[in-house]
Amino acid sequence: MCTVTHAAAFGRIDSSESTSNAPAVVAIKPQPGAESTNILIAYEDGSMSLWDLHARRPAATTRVKLCGIFAESGGGCVQWLGASGRSVVVAHDDGRLVTYGVPTVYPKAPVLAIVVTSQCFPGGSEGGGNCTMDGNAELTEEDGPAPAFEPLRRICAVASGRFVSPVRSDGGASVQGAVLCVGGEVVGAGMDPARAVPFKVSESGGESAGLNPSLVRTAVSAPSAPGSAPSFAPVGPDASPMHSLPWFGPVLDGVLITRVGRPECVTAACVLSEGGQIHVHDLRSLG
Amino acid sequence: MFKLTKLTKAVTEALNAVPNVDELAKSMGAMEVDPRVVSEHGGVHSATCLAYEPTQRILAVGVDTGVKIICADGAEALLATPTHVEPARSVEFIAGVGRIVRLSSESGIDVLDLHSQRCLASTRWMKDATCVVGLRDSPFVMVGESTGCVRVAAVQHGPDGAGTLAPRSYKGEFICFISRMGN
Numbered sequence: 001m002c003t004v005t006h007a008a009a010f011g012r013i014d015s016s017e018s019t020s021n022a023p024a025v026v027a028i029k030p031q032p033g034a035e036s037t038n039i040l041i042a043y044e045d046g047s048m049s050l051w052d053l054h055a056r057r058p059a060a061t062t063r064v065k066l067c068g069i070f071a072e073s074g075g076g077c078v079q080w081l082g083a084s085g086r087s088v089v090v091a092h093d094d095g096r097l098v099t100y101g102v103p104t105v106y107p108k109a110p111v112l113a114i115v116v117t118s119q120c121f122p123g124g125s126e127g128g129g130n131c132t133m134d135g136n137a138e139l140t141e142e143d144g145p146a147p148a149f150e151p152l153r154r155i156c157a158v159a160s161g162r163f164v165s166p167v168r169s170d171g172g173a174s175v176q177g178a179v180l181c182v183g184g185e186v187v188g189a190g191m192d193p194a195r196a197v198p199f200k201v202s203e204s205g206g207e208s209a210g211l212n213p214s215l216v217r218t219a220v221s222a223p224s225a226p227g228s229a230p231s232f233a234p235v236g237p238d239a240s241p242m243h244s245l246p247w248f249g250p251v252l253d254g255v256l257i258t259r260v261g262r263p264e265c266v267t268a269a270c271v272l273s274e275g276g277q278i279h280v281h282d283l284r285s286l287g
Numbered sequence: 288m289f290k291l292t293k294l295t296k297a298v299t300e301a302l303n304a305v306p307n308v309d310e311l312a313k314s315m316g317a318m319e320v321d322p323r324v325v326s327e328h329g330g331v332h333s334a335t336c337l338a339y340e341p342t343q344r345i346l347a348v349g350v351d352t353g354v355k356i357i358c359a360d361g362a363e364a365l366l367a368t369p370t371h372v373e374p375a376r377s378v379e380f381i382a383g384v385g386r387i388v389r390l391s392s393e394s395g396i397d398v399l400d401l402h403s404q405r406c407l408a409s410t411r412w413m414k415d416a417t418c419v420v421g422l423r424d425s426p427f428v429m430v431g432e433s434t435g436c437v438r439v440a441a442v443q444h445g446p447d448g449a450g451t452l453a454p455r456s457y458k459g460e461f462i463c464f465i466s467r468m469g470n
Contacts, residue, residue, distance in 0.1 A: 003429075003436065003437050003438045003439050004436065004437040005435060005436050006435035006436075009437075022434060022435025022436075023435055024415075024417050024431075024432070024433040024434070024435060025417055025418060025431030025432060025433075025435060025436070025437055026417060026418060026431070027418055027431070028418055028419075028420045028429050028431050028437060029420065030420065030422065030423065035382075035422065035423045036422065036423070036425075039420075039429065039437075041431070041437055043435065051437075071417065071433075072376070073377075073418075074336065074376040074377025074390055074417070074418050074419075075377055075379070075417075075418035075419075075420065075431070076336070076377060154336075156339075252334070252335055252336065253335070253336045253337045254337065255337045255338065255339040255346070256339070257339060257341075258341045260341075260344065263341055270337060270339065270346060272334055272335075272336070272337050272348070275332075276330050276331040276332045276333065276334045276350075278331065278334070278337075278348070
């Protein structure tokens with residue numbers, strides 16, 4: 001009756017891996033545009049597999065594991081970016097927000113790779129030794145020991161479907177969407193405000209294209225997916241990449257509210273805080 | 288004087304007398320009482336998670352008694368869970384069928400219908416369920432477990448709304464359905 005085991009999801013049909021030592025499933029996300037064909041399965045150890053329901057085999061898998069994924073999120077730590085089915089954003093338990101490129105053409109063999117395209121630390125604006133007021137933390141090796149971050153607990157991502165309908169255009173820096181992050185603050189910080197992270201699409205593609213160096217702590221070693229890749233970059237009017245929302249207590253969850261008929265256009269963020277408080281924040285400055 | 292004391296004692300005994308509830312119930316006969324939640328207004332206590340449906344502009348709030356629905360026009364509704372009164376771990380809309388699937392912290396899974404505002408299926412999953420997702424335009428849900436397995440289940444309607452989530456094999460009905468969907 002068991003449908004998909006961890007070993008099968010990574011093509012290890014004859015593996016002796018038992019369910020007792022397999023990592024827990026933390027998210028199941030049908031691929032946009034192919035909901036009845038492919039599902040993305042994410043595991044607690046950070047590995048992911050795009051499972052072909054018809055062929056009953058993995059179509060693509062991650063080759064390297066950056067770090068784990070918060071297990072108690074109920075699937076809220078993994079989100080597809082838009083309706084293209086080409087990019088997925090994952091919140092890791094070291095406070096890192098990572099986008100992965102997912103191939104869209106699946107030959108019968110071999111199993112393709114899900115690769116890292118960009119990453120950032122949404123809580124980095126409070127960390128580091130020389131934080132600036134506009135939120136650009138210089139997280140480089142010269143700053144001494146890097147700050148530790150709490151796990152990102154939940155995210156909500158919105159992006160335009162095919163990355164061709166920019167929400168905003170200011171001198172070539174087009175915002176294609178935003179990610180709302182819950183958690184990921186610096187360890188010991190008293191507050192955990194939700195953060196709206198806008199991102200844009202780098203037209204050039206290629207390895208680490210369009211990444212903001214001030215936000216990158218680890219070099220992206222994996223080859224990038226072909227075509228344009230999403231990247232986190234400062235796009236706000238004050239060049240601030242992160243927008244920390246007002247804090248009213250420990251944040252439990254949040255969703256992005258989009259304009260009616262334009263699912264790529266973010267207008268507000270709805271944040272649930274402890275005690276049943278629901279606050280709606282106007283984010284129209286992002287677009 | 289003596290009579291007044293006796294009268295006071297009798298009054299005190301009458302006031303402190305405990306009514307015999309059993310006899311009272313027998314005398315009143317069987318009552319048909321069906322307590323149920325008709326409507327709920329006000330704050331969302333014990334809320335733990337959110338979901339948003341952009342097409343109909345509906346916000347779903349996972350609470351310990353079910354899912355609180357808040358619409359853009361101010362309408363509110365509580366889709367109550369029949370048995371899993373415990374903190375909600377996640378709520379998700381199932382696209383195309385107007386349903387919401389709720390996962391509780393104790394692996395209780397509820398499938399709730401927006402149109403009828405009723406619980407279509409409710410099951411305590413046999414393993415530790417970590418996430419659940421409904422497949423678009425289908426009665427199937429996929430359940431992720433702490434054992435690393437992903438399983439398929441289908442909404443099985445029962446009498447008087449007492450439906451369950453029945454585990455399904457990967458073969459047969461499920462694979463036929465997704466094959467039709469893919470064509």
